[in-house]
Amino acid sequence: GQNIDQPTEMTATEGAIVQINCTYQTSGFNGLFWYQQHAGEAPTFLSYNVLDGLEEKGRFSSFLSRSKGYSYLLLKELQMKDSASYLCAVRDLVNRDDKIIFGKGTRLHILP
Amino acid sequence: DTEVTQTPKHLVMGMTNKKSLKCEQHMGHRAMYWYKQKAKKPPELMFVYSYEKLSINESVPSRFSPECPNSSLLNLHLHALQPEDSALYLCASSQRDQETQYFGPGTRLLVL
Numbered sequence: 001g002q003n004i005d006q007p008t009e010m011t012a013t014e015g016a017i018v019q020i021n022c023t024y025q026t027s028g029f030n031g032l033f034w035y036q037q038h039a040g041e042a043p044t045f046l047s048y049n050v051l052d053g054l055e056e057k058g059r060f061s062s063f064l065s066r067s068k069g070y071s072y073l074l075l076k077e078l079q080m081k082d083s084a085s086y087l088c089a090v091r092d093l094v095n096r097d098d099k100i101i102f103g104k105g106t107r108l109h110i111l112p
Numbered sequence: 113d114t115e116v117t118q119t120p121k122h123l124v125m126g127m128t129n130k131k132s133l134k135c136e137q138h139m140g141h142r143a144m145y146w147y148k149q150k151a152k153k154p155p156e157l158m159f160v161y162s163y164e165k166l167s168i169n170e171s172v173p174s175r176f177s178p179e180c181p182n183s184s185l186l187n188l189h190l191h192a193l194q195p196e197d198s199a200l201y202l203c204a205s206s207q208r209d210q211e212t213q214y215f216g217p218g219t220r221l222l223v224l
Contacts (some may be wrong), residue, residue: 043155
């Protein structure tokens with residue numbers, strides 16, 4: 001089966017750095033996505049990792065360790081608009097078919 | 113054009129009504145998806161179309177009926193829904209099946 005874990009909620013201060021962790025157990029790991037979703041809006045794509053290491057995109061970075069079944073999303077210089085849910089999604093090979101499975105999401109609250 | 117559009121934005125329907133949700137993309141993507149999302153929950157996959165053929169049906173009740181008339185359009189026909197079907201219905205598309213998905217703004221459905 002598949003299991004994706006991420007914290008339910010986190011709080012951080014404007015201007016600070018926050019790390020949102022995601023651990024997963026899958027039978028045929030084939031990549032990991034991070035999406036941002038503001039309340040009442042659609043998810044928007046942030047990053048995709050399939051190889052070990054860190055991918056940096058402006059204020060956001062995503063890290064993957066396949067051997068540990070672990071990823072994190074790092075947000076720097078936090079802004080109030082970063083208050084949103086962050087969804088970790090894993091691409092899993094199930095019965096020779098790829099399938100993307102979403103975690104429950106982490107609600108991030110930014111305080112002034 | 114890097115957008116997925118959905119209509120209508122909001123829909124209220126009775127349990128005996130028949131309605132349709134529409135989704136359109138002009139990015140040349142060959143995979144399209146329907147998700148259902150309840151408040152404070154992650155998106156739940158309902159259907160996947162790949163090259164206009166239904167490739168995944170996540171055991172969705174038959175009162176939801178998807179249709180892919182061509183590679184740019186995806187419909188979701190609704191009939192005899194229940195109040196618990198009230199949710200945000202998200203459409204997404206990707207270049208190919210299970211690659212990075214781009215979401216539409218969603219249709220907020222209320223079943224009375």
